[in-house]
Every structure is written in structure tokens, then in C-alpha cells.
Amino acid sequence: MEMFNIPSKMTTSTFDIDSTPDTNDAYAFEQIDCQVREFARVRGMSADAARKMVADYRKKFAEEHDGKKVSLGNTLVSFGVPIEQSVQWRNELMAPEKFLSYDEKIVEEIKILKSKYNLVCVTNNPVLPARKTLEVIGISEYFPVIVGLDTCYKSKPAVEPFMTAVEKMGAKVSECVAIGDRYDLDIALPLELGMGGILVKGVEEIYGINRLLQK
Numbered sequence: 001m002e003m004f005n006i007p008s009k010m011t012t013s014t015f016d017i018d019s020t021p022d023t024n025d026a027y028a029f030e031q032i033d034c035q036v037r038e039f040a041r042v043r044g045m046s047a048d049a050a051r052k053m054v055a056d057y058r059k060k061f062a063e064e065h066d067g068k069k070v071s072l073g074n075t076l077v078s079f080g081v082p083i084e085q086s087v088q089w090r091n092e093l094m095a096p097e098k099f100l101s102y103d104e105k106i107v108e109e110i111k112i113l114k115s116k117y118n119l120v121c122v123t124n125n126p127v128l129p130a131r132k133t134l135e136v137i138g139i140s141e142y143f144p145v146i147v148g149l150d151t152c153y154k155s156k157p158a159v160e161p162f163m164t165a166v167e168k169m170g171a172k173v174s175e176c177v178a179i180g181d182r183y184d185l186d187i188a189l190p191l192e193l194g195m196g197g198i199l200v201k202g203v204e205e206i207y208g209i210n211r212l213l214q215k
Helices: 025-043 047-064 072-078 083-093 104-116 127-137 159-168 183-193 209-213
Strands: 002-004 012-015 118-122 176-180 196-199
Touching: 012 159, 025 047, 025 072, 025 083, 047 072, 072 083, 083 127, 104 118, 104 209, 118 159, 159 183, 176 183, 183 196
Parallel strands: 012 118, 012 176, 176 196
Antiparallel strands: 002 196
8 A cells, every 4th residue: 555645634535446345357348348348249349359459559559658547438539439339338338236245344344534634436427337335345335425436427537526525525625635656647646636636555454544544
């Protein structure tokens, strides 16, 4: 876990969802691959050809942007697939209940966090599959607000999702901390906006987040 510019007065935390309060390699792969397979079907190409197309674009993007990552949503936009279509595919194809399960440890950790801070999810998935994920692992009640891909129709690291979350929570940017597993998509922009940031490798590090925030 890496912590950046944690404010002395922290009131609000924006949480990434997938691979942050839940970690499941098979589901992380399927979230991407189900969309790539659908893209391949629509374009009349093989799934392997579509996977290579996505991988090549992401590799080139990183080479041209100092190693930074690009979201799948923005990758598909570059192929002529609008965000609205990505939203539809994700709503129809994603099934977190097939991969994830109730996690008592994360429930207890998030419950403690909620007693101290306002919590809001900011995700590159639409609100529907995001809500399903929170429900499956048992923490939906602690996140009344989700800012998803279909909230702003912008994919992180766009400014709009983060600022929408701040506004919905009635928070000050300087009192917010962004938590996520990808520095380029979840942390870098919030830091530029004046928030703090916590980069985690997965749910195992979320289990100890309250203890670290008390230091």
C-alpha cells in the first residue's frame, strides 16, 4: 500500500470497485474479455484478433504517454465504440455473482471506515454491475452513491467522475482521499486535483486500511 498526501482532516473517500474491495483474477479478466469478445462479434473478427488489437493499442498508448495506462472504455472509443455502447455491453454481460462472494473481513473494514468518513464509489463500470458487485461482497449499504460510467459518460482518469463524486457528497476536494488499485487511473488525477490518494494492490491491503489511517 502506498499513501499520498493524506489530509489532516479527511472527510470523504472515493473508492474504486473492481480489484480494490474485491480481488478476483478470473473476474478481472472476464470484465475485459466479455467486452472484447462482443466487440469481435460485432466487427466480424476472431476473439483472438480483437484481444491483440486491444493489447497493441494499450501498449502503443503506454509507449507514447510515459508508461501510463488507458482504460478499456477509452480504448474502445478509439476503435469507434462510443461510451454508451460500452455501458450497454457491460450491463448485459457482466455477472459478478458468478465470480465473487460475501467477504466478512471487507464488510467489517468498510463498516469501520463508514463510521468515520463519507464513502462514494467511482468506477469505470456502469452503476448496475457496480451495485451488483457491492451487493455480492456485502458492502452495498455503505456506498449509497456510485458514480459510474453511465453517470458522466466519461472513463477515468477523466476529471468529471471524481468531481461529480465530490459534489454529490458535498465535500471539499482537499478533504478527500481516492482509493484504488491503478495509479494512472485511480490516483494520479485526484492528486492533481488536490485530493490524497491510497494505492492498493488488492483487497488484502484494504483489510488493514483503518489501522494505517490511524497513524
